[in-house]
Amino acid sequence: MRWLAWAGGLVVLSLLLCGVGLSVGSTGWSPPWQAHDDPLAWQIAWDIRAPRCVGAWLAGALLALSGAIAQGLFRNPLADPYLLGSSSGAALGVALFLGLVGVSPVATGILVRMGLTGAAFVGAVLAVLLTLVLSKGVQHTLRLLLAGVVVGVVLGALTALIMLLEPDIMRAMQAFMLGTTGFLGWDSVMILWPMLLVSLLVAWGCSRALDALSLGDAAAISLGVRLGLVRVLLVGALALSTGTAVAQAGLISFVGLVAPHLVRSRVQSTQGPRLVLSALAGGILLLAADILARWVWAPLELPVGLLTAVLGGGYLLWRMHRMGVTS
Secondary structure (H helix, E strand, O other): OHHHHHHHHHHHHHHHHHHHHHOEEOOEEOOHHHHOOOHHHHHHHHHHHHHHHHHHHHHHHHHHHHHHHHHHHOOOOOOOOOOOOHHHHHHHHHHHHHHHHOOOHHHHHHHHHHOOHHHHHHHHHHHHHHHHHHOOOOOOHHHHHHHHHHHHHHHHHHHHHHHHHOHHHHHHHHHHHHOOOOOOOHHHHHHHHHHHHHHHHHHHHOHHHHHHHOOOHHHHHHOOOOHHHHHHHHHHHHHHHHHHHHHHHOOOOOHHHHHHHHHHHHOOOOHHHHHHHHHHHHHHHHHHHHHHHHHOOOOOOOOHHHHHHHHHHHHHHHHHHHHOOOO
């Protein structure tokens, strides 16, 4: 039951980070309880900082969960949430939406009312569906993997073409592709947490099948695993969790790749506990990166995706050095 102790520790750390996040704003360190007689400070903490902290944690948990699912499904420790082309599909959906609506002051009001989340989510899901069509289902993981790479490259090229034809959208696209948690509110939280719960329940239900898959397809079939059904459920959970996180926070890299690595390096467990711990670790990673993005260069704010790329890439390089891969 060692993993339960780790889970409890990660939950406590998440709560502590949320407390820190409530105290960090555009002016640096400013805890709301120090200004207990200022209703504006409490309103800022509750309406802006609190949903941002909770939303960042949920988005990180979704990305890490989808990364753990991808690594278990494809039996590849380098698999990440964007493996099936969901990131390219989300970027294309946002580019099309911005290209059609524009970024004029009039269009800004439309963007506020409608948001880009729908376009990003639809684009991500359609990209995964296109990958499934090209791979002729989920029966062959290698074919599914190759189809995802092809879809990602083609949709990425279409996104670049739209940005070339509509240069006015480049700044908005850059913000989306670097990832941002600045627009997360309570409405985003109400979207993120049910999707995390559904994805986690589906993944947990398929965790024993993932354990069997780690022995190979033949061994899994001999153990009674219905490979077709399991792969459909896992790919669905992967697409749902990734699409939801990308739609709300943009393209945030390395969280879904690094969090499962951190869990595997510390806890030896079966796939079920590993999925839960990966989600908890991913939430902590993105929340910590969001706090750093607000604090390091206050009052300016760094893109959170930039920090996750630098920190995540540095961690993987360090792990490669420790394992002797670079020697």
